[in-house]
Amino acid sequence: IASIEDAFARGELDYGRKLYLIENCLYGVDIQPIAVQIAKMRFFISLTVDQKPDPSQPNLGIRPLPNLETKFVAANTLIGIKKPESQGRLFDDPKVIDLTQELGDIRHQMFTARTPLTKQRLRDRDDALRAALAAQVKTAFVRANEEEQQRIRSELEQTKSKLEEEKAKPPEWHIERFKNLFGEIEETRIDLSKKRKQHLQWRIRELETQLRRTRQVANEIDTVVYQLAHWNPYDQNASADFFDPEWMFGITTGFDVVIGNPPYIRVDELRTEDKDAYRKIYSCTTGKYDLYYLFVERGLKSLPAGGTLCFITPNKFCAAASAATLRGLIFTHTQEGEIVSTSKLGVFEEAANYPVIGIYHLGSTKGELLVREAVSIDAIRDSSPKAYCLPIKVFETLPEGIIPINVSQTEIDFVIRQLRRGYRLGSVCSISEGLRLPASYEREQHSDFMIVKQFQFERWTRIRQGAYISERDLKRVVSPRSDRFAKIASPKVVIAEDALQITATVDEDTCVPQGGVYFGVVTDSRVKLRFVLGLLNSRLASRIYEILFGGMHMGSGYLRYRTNFLEKLPIPDVPPEKQQPIIALVDKILEAKRADPNADVSALEREIDQHVYRLYGLTPEEIKIVEDGTK
Numbered sequence: 001i002a003s004i005e006d007a008f009a010r011g012e013l014d015y016g017r018k019l020y021l022i023e024n025c026l027y028g029v030d031i032q033p034i035a036v037q038i039a040k041m042r043f044f045i046s047l048t049v050d051q052k053p054d055p056s057q058p059n060l061g062i063r064p065l066p067n068l069e070t071k072f073v074a075a076n077t078l079i080g081i082k083k084p085e086s087q088g089r090l091f092d093d094p095k096v097i098d099l100t101q102e103l104g105d106i107r108h109q110m111f112t113a114r115t116p117l118t119k120q121r122l123r124d125r126d127d128a129l130r131a132a133l134a135a136q137v138k139t140a141f142v143r144a145n146e147e148e149q150q151r152i153r154s155e156l157e158q159t160k161s162k163l164e165e166e167k168a169k170p171p172e173w174h175i176e177r178f179k180n181l182f183g184e185i186e187e188t189r190i191d192l193s194k195k196r197k198q199h200l201q202w203r204i205r206e207l208e209t210q211l212r213r214t215r216q217v218a219n220e221i222d223t224v225v226y227q228l229a230h231w232n233p234y235d236q237n238a239s240a241d242f243f244d245p246e247w248m249f250g251i252t253t254g255f256d257v258v259i260g261n262p263p264y265i266r267v268d269e270l271r272t273e274d275k276d277a278y279r280k281i282y283s284c285t286t287g288k289y290d291l292y293y294l295f296v297e298r299g300l301k302s303l304p305a306g307g308t309l310c311f312i313t314p315n316k317f318c319a320a321a322s323a324a325t326l327r328g329l330i331f332t333h334t335q336e337g338e339i340v341s342t343s344k345l346g347v348f349e350e351a352a353n354y355p356v357i358g359i360y361h362l363g364s365t366k367g368e369l370l371v372r373e374a375v376s377i378d379a380i381r382d383s384s385p386k387a388y389c390l391p392i393k394v395f396e397t398l399p400e401g402i403i404p405i406n407v408s409q410t411e412i413d414f415v416i417r418q419l420r421r422g423y424r425l426g427s428v429c430s431i432s433e434g435l436r437l438p439a440s441y442e443r444e445q446h447s448d449f450m451i452v453k454q455f456q457f458e459r460w461t462r463i464r465q466g467a468y469i470s471e472r473d474l475k476r477v478v479s480p481r482s483d484r485f486a487k488i489a490s491p492k493v494v495i496a497e498d499a500l501q502i503t504a505t506v507d508e509d510t511c512v513p514q515g516g517v518y519f520g521v522v523t524d525s526r527v528k529l530r531f532v533l534g535l536l537n538s539r540l541a542s543r544i545y546e547i548l549f550g551g552m553h554m555g556s557g558y559l560r561y562r563t564n565f566l567e568k569l570p571i572p573d574v575p576p577e578k579q580q581p582i583i584a585l586v587d588k589i590l591e592a593k594r595a596d597p598n599a600d601v602s603a604l605e606r607e608i609d610q611h612v613y614r615l616y617g618l619t620p621e622e623i624k625i626v627e628d629g630t631k
Helices: 002-009 013-024 033-048 094-111 116-168 192-230 245-249 272-281 291-301 321-333 409-419 471-477 483-488 529-536 539-552 576-595 602-616 620-629
Strands: 028-030 072-074 173-179 185-191 257-260 308-314 334-341 355-362 368-374 383-391 429-433 449-452 492-496 504-507 517-522
Touching (some): 013 033, 291 355, 409 620, 492 529, 576 602
Parallel strands (some): 257 308, 334 368
Antiparallel strands (some): 429 517, 492 504
């Protein structure tokens, strides 16, 4: 306080404010010690530049910098410590509370300690207090765990006694009367005591599981205490294998704000032991998840109602199927928020991703989420026309709860109107991913099945000659009795996975789609395959897909067209006779492309588009939205 008051007296207002905030409000954690050192250096520089040199004072009046060892720590943010369930907080024990208060006083003194002798004395006292705290925490853990075991044993004995009493009782029949399909009254007897016995048996199993868990915790207590006792904030080269804000910072009610730029690491690049540990802790460990998903989940758990999470991450979570659980968590915890797309600003020029800034204000009531594209780094608060705002509950109704990015309010409103039709492409066409065929199975000479890869076709064209696979090798990859094999053997549409727009053609020659190609077969007898092909290759389908899933784009504007996205495209309910005009046009295009793969079919495509607009009932304004985006 004296340093802060002196800074204000000398007119160094920013220095005084920063010093106060650093000591009382700011905390940091990173698994890499070097990152922690860099952060501390940045704070030191920030404090130094706000001091005014005074030649009349020792050291030109420049104050010694504070000690930040207990403000910024090296630790594994994603892994906490294990403790008995009945031990809600580490510091519930009165003796632990007293030791904690003394430790807090020591660290307050350490923050402004100047001389090496003073620092060493305070560090020695800090070491002694941490050792005493760890010992007392162990005592509290053991006591809490023993009390928990006693409570469970007591309830278990009582429940077993109740079950024996129920078994000794005669059946307790209850007569229920109801009308059957013919209007006749029938009776059925229900043994109410049987239900009570089943409930008691279920409760016994649950209590036995809890008792086993407390015994396991008892075996783990020494490990936990060892972790706590051997964490030394003053060892600048070590990183703790756990993070606990209560033990490390004395924070018991969560942080008010969590800000970060978590690491971007795909699940395939993680160690097996780490993946196993994360699965036990986090709900977002599904599919091809990325490590930053878990940091977002950890951040949300670290905040109380009214808190704010602000992370910069890749935009993958906005639409990826693997992030559906994460999006659900964000929607559940967020009262209102903002997602700012910075993908065109070159924020991380060396990173192969498209970053967004996510800001989520937590609360139980549901407000709105603003999604916008920033104009520039210098004007990050200004938005391009690609911005929209929707109630959070509306996002939950979008396909897989996706968050479209880099789209305007007009565009998102247009797509939502189409989605309210209620029908999806997946209701009439089942789309699958191509097979992952070993290279050794491919052969140049003619064989049983031709393999189709995405470079062998364009929109509407015949599939060009490629490699082959024998029936024997194909059966090694996919069972001939499987639905997938049946789809391959059926007339189908094939769709390129990576393209500037939906690129589909028809396959009636039983080709085998390889990875990079998706294929669909009609599952509704009222719908014709060529009608589905016409819808897929229409401007409207590509435009809707772009608005919904454009956040998953790759370099040069290419999009990925995959099952879980394609099957979510809205379609109208069209009777067979109204499909015929589009089918006739598709037949003409296919015939022209078979005669000449370079044939100009744009006029026929425009006719298909006009038919599609009418089937969807688009207004002139909506048609303009489609055509302006697909020029």
